[in-house]
Amino acid sequence: xxxxxxxxxxxxxxxxxxxxxxxxxxxxxxxxxxxxxxxxxxxxxxxxxxxxxxxxxxxxxxxxxxxxxxxxxxxxxxxxxxxxxxxxxxxxxxxxxxxxxxxxxxxxxxxxxxxxxxxxxxxxxxxxxxxxxxxxxxxxxxxxxxxxxxxxxxxxxxxxxxxxxxxxxxxxxxxxxxxxxxxxxxxxxxxxxxxxxxxxxxxxxxxxxxxxxxxxxxxxxxxxxxxxxxxxxxxxxxxxxxxxxxxxxxxxxxxxxxxxxxxxxxxxxxxxxxxxxxxxxxxxxxxxx
Numbered sequence: 317x318x319x320x321x322x323x324x325x326x327x328x329x330x331x332x333x334x335x336x337x338x339x340x341x342x343x344x345x346x347x348x349x350x351x352x353x354x355x356x357x358x359x360x361x362x363x364x365x366x367x368x369x370x371x372x373x374x375x376x377x378x379x380x381x382x383x384x385x386x387x388x389x390x391x392x393x394x395x396x397x398x399x400x401x402x403x404x405x406x407x408x409x410x411x412x413x414x415x416x417x418x419x420x421x422x423x424x425x426x427x428x429x430x431x432x433x434x435x436x437x438x439x440x441x442x443x444x445x446x447x448x449x450x451x452x453x454x455x456x457x458x459x460x461x462x463x464x465x466x467x468x469x470x471x472x473x474x475x476x477x478x479x480x481x482x483x484x485x486x487x488x489x490x491x492x493x494x495x496x497x498x499x500x501x502x503x504x505x506x507x508x509x510x511x512x513x514x515x516x517x518x519x520x521x522x523x524x525x526x527x528x529x530x531x532x533x534x535x536x537x538x539x540x541x542x543x544x545x546x547x548x549x550x551x552x553x554x555x556x557x558x559x560x561x562x563x564x565x566x567x568x569x570x571x572x573x574x575x576x577x578x579x580x581x582x583x584x585x586x587x588x589x590x591x592x593x594x595x596x597x598x599x600x601x602x603x604x605x
Contacts, residue, residue, distance in 0.1 A: 317578045318491075320496060320506065322498065325352075327350040328350075329344040349449060351479050355582060356472055357471040357547055358470065358547035359546060359589070360549075361468075361470070361475055361477075362470075363545050364433055365423060365469050368426050370514075371433070371515050374425040380406055381421065382404055382417075383410075383417035384401040385400050386417070387420045390462055392463040394420045408522050412528075413530055414526075423465040431457075435455065436494070439475070443481055443496075450478070453478055456475060472549070472550060482567045483580045485567070486578045486580070489520070492513065493509050494507030523543030523569070527542050531546040534594040535597045535598050537570055540601075541571055542569065543570075544569065545566070545567055546589030547563075548565070562588075563584055563585065564588055565583075566597045567580045577605075579597050581600070
């Protein structure tokens with residue numbers, strides 16, 4: 317978290333490098349390095365939306381929102397994951413509970429500014445760690461309808477990112493500057509400032525709330541603490557038994573005070589980020605700490 321050095325990356329299922337041919341058609345695509353492959357980030361993208369909303373002053377920590385469980389934009393109905401809705405809540409509570417209604421509203425206020433903040437925070441470009449096959453993610457371009465901004469705010473519609481990019485995003489939020497990740501000790505670099513100290517402090521506090529009493533409570537690390545953001549991303553894929561597949565995400569940092577590590581977990585088809593990815597983050601972090 318402090319120097320941009322990449323310490324580890326893992327992708328499963330794995331394969332035996334001495335028997336690559338047998339892995340070519342194997343189930344689960346073992347040759348695909350998922351750490352540098354494009355995915356919809358889902359609600360992890362709310363990190364970008366929150367940063368943009370605070371920097372652009374389109375909301376504040378005092379504003380109250382009301383979530384009845386859905387939000388209509390034109391002819392599109394956006395549903396919150398909590399069917400009955402979250403009711404009355406402020407920005408920090410909306411973030412901790414990953415309330416879609418709050419974020420559709422912020423997306424409508426921000427419009428295409430979400431894309432420019434995503435660019436500043438390193439999405440849409442390779443991390444530059446030099447791994448072959450690294451994908452650069454994607455950001456939406458062109459003319460947008462209002463409902464497109466609602467979809468963007470939820471990390472869908474043309475927004476794709478690699479787990480590596482989301483790790484860089486969390487480092488950028490902690491440091492407030494553009495980040496160049498490195499595989500070699502001491503070579504990580506920080507560029508120009510992208511977020512004010514006030515926005516960074518608020519975001520860190522909100523990420524702590526996610527773990528303390530929000531959707532990421534299963535990421536909590538006793539004694540050390542952590543902060544982060546869950547995501548459950550629609551993929552467009554369908555499972556063999558006909559259910560829509562949802563990717564589970566958790567992107568976070570630890571310990572809570574003076575963070576040293578950023579860890580991003582993606583489970584393809586894992587479903588809920590809070591139930592599936594957050595405990596994996598906790599297991600990895602506990603072993604490191």
